Amino acid sequence: MNIIECKNLTHHYGNKKIYEGLSFNVQKGKVVGLLGKNGVGKSTTINILMGFLKPSSGSCKIYNQNSNDLDNQTKAKIGLLYEGHVCYDFLTIKEVERLYAAHYKGRWKRELYYELISKMGVSNNQKLHTLSCGQRSQVVLGLIFAQDPELLILDDYAIGLDTGYRRLFVEYLADFIKNKDKSVLLTSHLVSDLVHLIDDIVVIRKDKAPYVSSLDxxxxxxxxxxxxxxxxxxxxxxxxxxxxxxxxxxxxxxxxxxxxxxxxxxxxxxxxxxxxxxxx
Incomplete structure (x- = not known):
């Protein structure tokens, strides 16, 4: 079963071509790495997937729905991390968890959030603006895991994370998806982190056709x-x-x-x- 289906995506910003003919799938239970150099269109693809941007041509579907017209039930299945992190810096670690929990209600798994937070060794009453960049990123990753999403879309998850935090995140992600009932599309510049995690790769290349293959x-x-x-x-x-x-x-x-x-x-x-x- 394909959770994501993108066919012949082409996109331009004005007269500037980002890419053309990008086609790939994300199957249920698979981890797919969307890779490439800076500026080739990785974040553009995430924007198209989430309905923030319409492609110049081609189509993209999530759970067989057009990505520009996802209903609320489908959106609730998706955990999105977009280019690092976005936090309410004036809230505490505890307060931001309560804020998110109110929106997700029956799906929310607060134990996943606090298990990840406990690794940082800080008080739950600490304000987010007092945390390091890496720690704030861990808060957001904890919020995403607690949503218990069926599909994770992670755009440059490693921003702000040092080697230890990156390894912690990869280990948590591996455990989160081990039952093969979750699907993941992620981008990263640190491809060495991914070798034991991803199943398939989609490599966007400037002035060349995209390369799509299993990692093996x-x-x-x-x-x-x-x-x-x-x-x-x-x-x-x-x-x-x-x-x-x-x-x-x-x-x-x-x-x-x-x-x-x-x-x-x-x-x-x-x-x-x-x-x-x-x-x-």
Whole structure:
């Protein structure tokens, strides 16, 4: 069952093309990473999904409803984190929980909120404006988990989080979705955090077609090779990007067979991602 279905999305801001022909699905119980460099349209896609923006062409559905016309029942199933966090800084940790609980009523699971808050070691009576940026982000993540959403849409969840808080969040998210009854679409610049979490990837690339695949398929088929500077790399089929170093060239792509005279590089997910989109 597809929770999200986007077909042939194209969007422009004035004469500036953001992307075209973006199609992807988020199946029930799956975690999908929406990835790409800055400015390629990740947040634009989130805006289209949430009905804040109409695409220039194409369609997007959530629970088989047009994303520009979601009813209240469908909206109640979605937990949204949009570009970091938005908080009521004048409230305390306890007061903001009560405010949100009043809106979600039967769905609200306050124990999930306070379990995450307890990891910070601060008083529940502390004002939000006195918390660090990372701590305020944790408050918002706690509020999202407490909504018990069926679909999580997380736009750059790592803003303001240090390494410890990011790892805490990924561990909580993994536990939250372990029963495969939740679906997740997330964006992040820190792809190394995601390798043990996501099932599928959607990579938006500037001036190239979007790349959509399972993570396993991508890691099995995307390769990197190091070649001597004397070897002409311009006509090697399957190359997506290349990198010129002092003593050798590195090429990255989808190759039908090993490259003669080349040394295969050992790529982790971050290496492969950069090989696909380019470093610079």
């Amino acid at each position: 398929n991508f890691m099995q088929n995307f390769k990197g090779y190091a070649l001597d500077k004397s070897i002409d790399i311009t006509n090697i089929k399957g190359t997506e990007t290349s990198l010129s170093l002092k003593d050798e060239n590195h090429i990255f792509g989808f190759y039908d067979e090993p490259i003669a005279g080349a040394r295969e590089l050992k790529l982790d997910f971050e290496d492969a991602f950069l090989g696909l989109v380019g470093r610079y």
